[in-house]
Amino acid sequence: MNVLTQLAILLLICFVGEGVALLLPIAFPSSVISMILLFLLLLTGALKLRQIEDAADFLTKNMAFFFIPAGVEILENYKPVADKILPLLAVLVLTTVITFAVTAGTVHLCLAVQRRLGGGARA
Amino acid sequence: MTAWTDSTLFGLVLSLLAYALGVFLNRKTKLPLLNPLLIAVTAIALVVTLLQIPLDNYRKGGQFISALLAPATAALAVSIYNQRRVLKQYFVPVLLGCLAGSLASMGSAYLLCKAFGLGDALVATMLPKSVTTPIAMAVSETLGGIVPVTVAAVILTGILGAMAAPLLIRLFHVTDPIAQGVAIGTCSHAIGTTKAMELGELQGAMSSIAIGVAGLITVLISLFL
Numbered sequence: 001m002n003v004l005t006q007l008a009i010l011l012l013i014c015f016v017g018e019g020v021a022l023l024l025p026i027a028f029p030s031s032v033i034s035m036i037l038l039f040l041l042l043l044t045g046a047l048k049l050r051q052i053e054d055a056a057d058f059l060t061k062n063m064a065f066f067f068i069p070a071g072v073e074i075l076e077n078y079k080p081v082a083d084k085i086l087p088l089l090a091v092l093v094l095t096t097v098i099t100f101a102v103t104a105g106t107v108h109l110c111l112a113v114q115r116r117l118g119g120g121a122r123a
Numbered sequence: 124m125t126a127w128t129d130s131t132l133f134g135l136v137l138s139l140l141a142y143a144l145g146v147f148l149n150r151k152t153k154l155p156l157l158n159p160l161l162i163a164v165t166a167i168a169l170v171v172t173l174l175q176i177p178l179d180n181y182r183k184g185g186q187f188i189s190a191l192l193a194p195a196t197a198a199l200a201v202s203i204y205n206q207r208r209v210l211k212q213y214f215v216p217v218l219l220g221c222l223a224g225s226l227a228s229m230g231s232a233y234l235l236c237k238a239f240g241l242g243d244a245l246v247a248t249m250l251p252k253s254v255t256t257p258i259a260m261a262v263s264e265t266l267g268g269i270v271p272v273t274v275a276a277v278i279l280t281g282i283l284g285a286m287a288a289p290l291l292i293r294l295f296h297v298t299d300p301i302a303q304g305v306a307i308g309t310c311s312h313a314i315g316t317t318k319a320m321e322l323g324e325l326q327g328a329m330s331s332i333a334i335g336v337a338g339l340i341t342v343l344i345s346l347f348l
Contacts, residue, residue: 017193018193027342029260029338030193031192032255032258032335034194035197035199037197038198039200049201052198056200062195064159064285067278068160069182070192070278071275072168072185088276089279093283095228095231095235096280096284096287097291098231102226103302103306104302106216107305110216111213111216114215114216
Protein backbone atom coordinates (compact mmCIF):
# COMPACT_ATOMS: atom_id res chain seq x y z
CA MET A 1 0.00 0.00 0.00
CA ASN A 2 1.08 3.58 -0.72
CA VAL A 3 3.29 5.00 2.03
CA LEU A 4 1.32 8.26 2.15
CA THR A 5 -1.89 6.30 2.76
CA GLN A 6 -0.11 4.34 5.48
CA LEU A 7 1.08 7.56 7.09
CA ALA A 8 -2.44 8.98 6.85
CA ILE A 9 -3.81 5.96 8.73
CA LEU A 10 -1.18 6.34 11.49
CA LEU A 11 -1.79 10.08 11.82
CA LEU A 12 -5.55 9.52 11.92
CA ILE A 13 -5.09 7.04 14.79
CA CYS A 14 -2.96 9.64 16.63
CA PHE A 15 -5.62 12.27 16.03
CA VAL A 16 -8.26 9.99 17.52
CA GLY A 17 -5.82 9.25 20.39
CA GLU A 18 -5.61 12.98 21.13
CA GLY A 19 -9.40 13.15 21.20
CA VAL A 20 -9.58 10.24 23.64
CA ALA A 21 -6.95 11.95 25.84
CA LEU A 22 -9.14 15.06 26.03
CA LEU A 23 -12.06 12.95 27.24
CA LEU A 24 -10.08 11.25 30.03
CA PRO A 25 -10.41 12.71 33.55
CA ILE A 26 -6.66 12.25 34.24
CA ALA A 27 -3.66 13.60 32.32
CA PHE A 28 -2.71 10.64 30.17
CA PRO A 29 -0.40 10.99 27.16
CA SER A 30 -2.17 10.73 23.82
CA SER A 31 0.78 9.02 22.11
CA VAL A 32 0.46 6.04 24.47
CA ILE A 33 -3.32 5.96 23.90
CA SER A 34 -2.62 5.92 20.15
CA MET A 35 -0.16 3.07 20.66
CA ILE A 36 -2.81 1.07 22.53
CA LEU A 37 -5.43 1.92 19.85
CA LEU A 38 -3.14 0.75 17.03
CA PHE A 39 -2.32 -2.45 18.94
CA LEU A 40 -6.04 -3.20 19.45
CA LEU A 41 -6.84 -2.45 15.78
CA LEU A 42 -4.13 -4.92 14.68
CA LEU A 43 -5.17 -7.51 17.27
CA THR A 44 -8.84 -7.43 16.24
CA GLY A 45 -7.89 -7.56 12.56
CA ALA A 46 -9.68 -4.25 11.84
CA LEU A 47 -6.34 -3.05 10.50
CA LYS A 48 -3.96 -5.30 8.56
CA LEU A 49 -0.24 -5.08 9.19
CA ARG A 50 0.49 -4.43 5.49
CA GLN A 51 -1.76 -1.33 5.61
CA ILE A 52 0.71 0.49 7.86
CA GLU A 53 3.88 -1.62 7.95
CA ASP A 54 6.20 0.49 5.74
CA ALA A 55 5.34 3.82 7.39
CA ALA A 56 5.53 2.31 10.88
CA ASP A 57 8.87 0.75 10.03
CA PHE A 58 10.24 4.09 8.81
CA LEU A 59 9.06 5.87 11.97
CA THR A 60 10.37 3.32 14.49
CA LYS A 61 13.71 2.80 12.68
CA ASN A 62 14.39 6.57 12.78
CA MET A 63 12.80 7.25 16.15
CA ALA A 64 15.84 9.00 17.66
CA PHE A 65 15.69 11.63 14.89
CA PHE A 66 12.23 12.81 15.97
CA PHE A 67 13.57 13.65 19.46
CA ILE A 68 16.10 16.18 18.15
CA PRO A 69 13.98 19.39 18.42
CA ALA A 70 12.85 18.43 21.95
CA GLY A 71 16.50 17.90 22.86
CA VAL A 72 17.56 21.27 21.45
CA GLU A 73 15.06 22.93 23.81
CA ILE A 74 17.59 22.20 26.58
CA LEU A 75 19.39 25.33 25.33
CA GLU A 76 16.67 27.58 26.72
CA ASN A 77 15.82 25.60 29.82
CA TYR A 78 19.02 24.81 31.69
CA LYS A 79 19.34 28.28 33.27
CA PRO A 80 16.99 27.81 36.29
CA VAL A 81 18.99 24.74 37.33
CA ALA A 82 22.45 25.80 36.09
CA ASP A 83 23.96 25.68 39.62
CA LYS A 84 22.43 22.26 40.32
CA ILE A 85 23.68 20.53 37.16
CA LEU A 86 26.16 18.20 38.88
CA PRO A 87 23.79 16.77 41.55
CA LEU A 88 21.05 16.45 38.91
CA LEU A 89 23.40 14.53 36.61
CA ALA A 90 24.41 12.31 39.53
CA VAL A 91 20.73 11.56 40.26
CA LEU A 92 20.17 10.84 36.58
CA VAL A 93 23.05 8.37 36.25
CA LEU A 94 22.43 6.58 39.56
CA THR A 95 18.65 6.17 39.10
CA THR A 96 19.19 4.84 35.56
CA VAL A 97 21.59 2.14 36.81
CA ILE A 98 19.32 1.29 39.79
CA THR A 99 16.18 1.14 37.63
CA PHE A 100 17.89 -1.06 35.05
CA ALA A 101 19.21 -3.47 37.70
CA VAL A 102 15.90 -3.72 39.61
CA THR A 103 13.84 -4.23 36.43
CA ALA A 104 16.18 -6.80 34.90
CA GLY A 105 16.46 -8.61 38.24
CA THR A 106 12.69 -8.72 38.74
CA VAL A 107 12.02 -10.01 35.21
CA HIS A 108 14.80 -12.57 35.58
CA LEU A 109 13.37 -13.79 38.92
CA CYS A 110 9.78 -13.97 37.58
CA LEU A 111 10.94 -15.87 34.49
CA ALA A 112 12.79 -18.36 36.69
CA VAL A 113 9.71 -18.88 38.90
CA GLN A 114 7.42 -19.14 35.87
CA ARG A 115 9.69 -21.70 34.19
CA ARG A 116 9.94 -23.76 37.39
CA LEU A 117 6.14 -23.77 37.76
CA GLY A 118 6.13 -25.52 34.42
CA GLY A 119 6.13 -24.67 30.77
CA GLY A 120 5.52 -20.97 31.13
CA ALA A 121 2.43 -21.11 28.93
CA ARG A 122 0.39 -19.83 31.85
CA ALA A 123 1.46 -17.57 34.66
CA MET B 124 23.02 36.13 10.47
CA THR B 125 19.29 35.66 11.03
CA ALA B 126 17.53 36.41 7.74
CA TRP B 127 18.63 33.31 5.84
CA THR B 128 17.77 31.08 8.79
CA ASP B 129 14.23 32.48 8.91
CA SER B 130 12.93 29.57 6.86
CA THR B 131 11.09 26.35 7.64
CA LEU B 132 13.79 24.50 5.73
CA PHE B 133 16.57 25.77 8.03
CA GLY B 134 15.50 23.67 11.01
CA LEU B 135 14.71 20.65 8.83
CA VAL B 136 17.99 20.71 6.92
CA LEU B 137 20.08 21.42 10.02
CA SER B 138 18.41 18.54 11.91
CA LEU B 139 18.86 16.09 9.02
CA LEU B 140 22.52 17.05 8.52
CA ALA B 141 23.24 16.94 12.26
CA TYR B 142 21.60 13.51 12.54
CA ALA B 143 23.45 12.21 9.48
CA LEU B 144 26.68 13.39 11.11
CA GLY B 145 25.68 11.64 14.36
CA VAL B 146 24.90 8.34 12.60
CA PHE B 147 28.14 8.59 10.60
CA LEU B 148 30.34 9.22 13.65
CA ASN B 149 28.55 6.50 15.63
CA ARG B 150 29.02 3.89 12.85
CA LYS B 151 32.61 4.94 12.18
CA THR B 152 33.77 4.84 15.81
CA LYS B 153 31.29 2.27 17.21
CA LEU B 154 31.54 4.17 20.52
CA PRO B 155 28.27 4.06 22.51
CA LEU B 156 29.20 7.44 24.02
CA LEU B 157 28.88 8.98 20.55
CA ASN B 158 25.11 8.51 20.46
CA PRO B 159 23.60 9.91 17.21
CA LEU B 160 20.92 11.90 19.07
CA LEU B 161 23.48 13.35 21.50
CA ILE B 162 25.79 14.35 18.62
CA ALA B 163 22.90 15.86 16.64
CA VAL B 164 21.60 17.91 19.59
CA THR B 165 25.13 19.09 20.48
CA ALA B 166 25.91 20.01 16.87
CA ILE B 167 22.67 22.00 16.49
CA ALA B 168 23.19 23.70 19.86
CA LEU B 169 26.72 24.72 18.77
CA VAL B 170 25.59 26.04 15.38
CA VAL B 171 22.66 27.99 16.85
CA THR B 172 24.73 29.43 19.72
CA LEU B 173 27.91 30.27 17.80
CA LEU B 174 26.08 31.88 14.87
CA GLN B 175 23.65 33.57 17.28
CA ILE B 176 20.61 32.22 15.46
CA PRO B 177 17.32 32.71 17.37
CA LEU B 178 15.95 29.38 18.60
CA ASP B 179 12.56 30.36 17.13
CA ASN B 180 14.09 30.14 13.66
CA TYR B 181 15.18 26.58 14.35
CA ARG B 182 11.76 25.75 15.83
CA LYS B 183 10.01 26.63 12.54
CA GLY B 184 11.40 23.49 10.95
CA GLY B 185 11.81 21.59 14.21
CA GLN B 186 8.09 21.54 14.93
CA PHE B 187 7.50 19.37 11.84
CA ILE B 188 9.96 16.82 13.17
CA SER B 189 8.36 16.90 16.64
CA ALA B 190 4.94 16.38 15.04
CA LEU B 191 6.09 12.90 13.99
CA LEU B 192 7.02 11.95 17.56
CA ALA B 193 3.45 10.86 18.36
CA PRO B 194 2.99 8.58 15.32
CA ALA B 195 6.50 7.20 15.89
CA THR B 196 5.55 6.30 19.49
CA ALA B 197 2.23 4.83 18.30
CA ALA B 198 4.05 2.82 15.62
CA LEU B 199 5.85 0.92 18.39
CA ALA B 200 2.55 -1.01 18.60
CA VAL B 201 3.64 -2.86 15.45
CA SER B 202 6.65 -4.44 17.16
CA ILE B 203 4.47 -5.32 20.16
CA TYR B 204 1.93 -6.89 17.76
CA ASN B 205 4.69 -8.89 16.05
CA GLN B 206 5.72 -10.26 19.45
CA ARG B 207 2.20 -10.83 20.83
CA ARG B 208 2.72 -14.56 21.46
CA VAL B 209 5.84 -13.94 23.53
CA LEU B 210 4.06 -11.15 25.40
CA LYS B 211 1.13 -13.41 26.24
CA GLN B 212 3.50 -16.08 27.51
CA TYR B 213 5.57 -13.67 29.63
CA PHE B 214 2.88 -11.19 30.64
CA VAL B 215 3.42 -11.48 34.41
CA PRO B 216 7.24 -11.12 34.38
CA VAL B 217 6.94 -8.08 32.08
CA LEU B 218 4.25 -6.46 34.23
CA LEU B 219 6.06 -7.10 37.53
CA GLY B 220 9.38 -5.96 36.03
CA CYS B 221 7.85 -2.65 34.94
CA LEU B 222 6.18 -2.21 38.33
CA ALA B 223 9.38 -2.88 40.30
CA GLY B 224 11.40 -0.73 37.88
CA SER B 225 9.02 2.24 38.04
CA LEU B 226 8.96 2.10 41.84
CA ALA B 227 12.77 1.87 41.90
CA SER B 228 13.09 4.79 39.48
CA MET B 229 10.76 7.11 41.37
CA GLY B 230 11.95 5.95 44.79
CA SER B 231 15.65 6.32 44.02
CA ALA B 232 15.06 9.70 42.30
CA TYR B 233 13.24 10.91 45.43
CA LEU B 234 15.86 9.66 47.90
CA LEU B 235 18.86 10.83 45.85
CA CYS B 236 17.36 14.30 45.27
CA LYS B 237 16.80 14.59 49.02
CA ALA B 238 20.31 13.29 49.73
CA PHE B 239 21.80 15.96 47.43
CA GLY B 240 19.68 18.62 49.14
CA LEU B 241 17.56 19.43 46.09
CA GLY B 242 14.25 21.18 46.76
CA ASP B 243 10.70 19.86 46.33
CA ALA B 244 10.29 21.41 42.87
CA LEU B 245 13.39 19.60 41.62
CA VAL B 246 12.22 16.34 43.22
CA ALA B 247 8.94 16.65 41.29
CA THR B 248 10.98 17.51 38.19
CA MET B 249 13.13 14.37 38.43
CA LEU B 250 10.53 11.81 39.62
CA PRO B 251 9.09 10.97 36.18
CA LYS B 252 12.39 11.17 34.25
CA SER B 253 12.51 7.49 33.24
CA VAL B 254 9.24 7.49 31.31
CA THR B 255 8.40 8.73 27.84
CA THR B 256 8.38 12.54 27.32
CA PRO B 257 4.61 13.18 27.07
CA ILE B 258 3.88 11.15 30.24
CA ALA B 259 6.81 12.69 32.12
CA MET B 260 5.62 16.20 31.22
CA ALA B 261 2.12 15.48 32.48
CA VAL B 262 3.37 13.92 35.74
CA SER B 263 5.91 16.71 36.37
CA GLU B 264 3.25 19.35 35.84
CA THR B 265 0.77 17.65 38.19
CA LEU B 266 3.41 17.33 40.92
CA GLY B 267 4.64 20.92 40.56
CA GLY B 268 7.93 20.27 38.76
CA ILE B 269 9.79 22.45 36.25
CA VAL B 270 8.45 20.90 33.03
CA PRO B 271 11.20 21.98 30.54
CA VAL B 272 13.87 20.64 32.90
CA THR B 273 11.92 17.36 33.14
CA VAL B 274 11.99 17.16 29.33
CA ALA B 275 15.77 17.67 29.36
CA ALA B 276 16.18 15.05 32.11
CA VAL B 277 13.99 12.58 30.20
CA ILE B 278 16.03 12.99 27.02
CA LEU B 279 19.36 12.76 28.85
CA THR B 280 18.13 9.65 30.66
CA GLY B 281 17.09 8.16 27.33
CA ILE B 282 20.44 8.88 25.71
CA LEU B 283 22.24 7.57 28.79
CA GLY B 284 20.11 4.40 28.71
CA ALA B 285 20.79 3.87 25.00
CA MET B 286 24.51 4.40 25.51
CA ALA B 287 24.86 2.36 28.70
CA ALA B 288 22.49 -0.54 27.86
CA PRO B 289 25.15 -2.87 26.38
CA LEU B 290 27.44 -2.10 29.32
CA LEU B 291 24.70 -2.60 31.94
CA ILE B 292 23.69 -5.89 30.29
CA ARG B 293 27.25 -7.18 30.73
CA LEU B 294 27.69 -5.65 34.21
CA PHE B 295 24.56 -7.32 35.63
CA HIS B 296 24.84 -10.48 33.47
CA VAL B 297 21.39 -10.00 31.92
CA THR B 298 21.40 -12.87 29.44
CA ASP B 299 17.64 -13.12 28.81
CA PRO B 300 16.45 -10.95 25.87
CA ILE B 301 13.10 -10.39 27.61
CA ALA B 302 14.79 -9.05 30.77
CA GLN B 303 17.10 -6.92 28.60
CA GLY B 304 14.21 -5.35 26.69
CA VAL B 305 11.98 -4.68 29.68
CA ALA B 306 14.89 -3.15 31.65
CA ILE B 307 15.89 -0.86 28.77
CA GLY B 308 12.31 0.32 28.16
CA THR B 309 11.59 0.88 31.85
CA CYS B 310 14.71 2.91 32.59
CA SER B 311 15.11 4.79 29.31
CA HIS B 312 11.77 4.81 27.39
CA ALA B 313 11.65 5.34 23.61
CA ILE B 314 15.23 6.61 23.17
CA GLY B 315 16.57 3.55 24.98
CA THR B 316 14.24 1.45 22.84
CA THR B 317 16.18 2.55 19.74
CA LYS B 318 19.12 0.61 21.20
CA ALA B 319 16.87 -2.31 22.19
CA MET B 320 15.70 -2.50 18.55
CA GLU B 321 19.35 -2.83 17.51
CA LEU B 322 19.86 -5.71 19.95
CA GLY B 323 16.96 -7.64 18.42
CA GLU B 324 13.24 -7.52 17.61
CA LEU B 325 12.33 -9.37 20.82
CA GLN B 326 14.28 -6.86 22.93
CA GLY B 327 12.75 -4.01 20.91
CA ALA B 328 9.21 -5.29 21.41
CA MET B 329 9.70 -5.87 25.15
CA SER B 330 11.21 -2.40 25.47
CA SER B 331 8.26 -0.88 23.56
CA ILE B 332 5.79 -2.63 25.86
CA ALA B 333 7.76 -1.38 28.87
CA ILE B 334 7.44 2.25 27.64
CA GLY B 335 3.66 2.01 27.79
CA VAL B 336 3.37 -0.14 30.92
CA ALA B 337 5.99 1.76 32.95
CA GLY B 338 4.42 5.03 31.79
CA LEU B 339 0.98 3.87 32.91
CA ILE B 340 2.31 2.67 36.27
CA THR B 341 4.18 5.96 36.82
CA VAL B 342 0.99 7.96 36.18
CA LEU B 343 -0.91 5.70 38.59
CA ILE B 344 1.77 6.02 41.31
CA SER B 345 1.87 9.81 40.89
CA LEU B 346 -1.89 9.97 41.56
CA PHE B 347 -1.08 8.87 45.13
CA LEU B 348 1.73 11.40 45.73
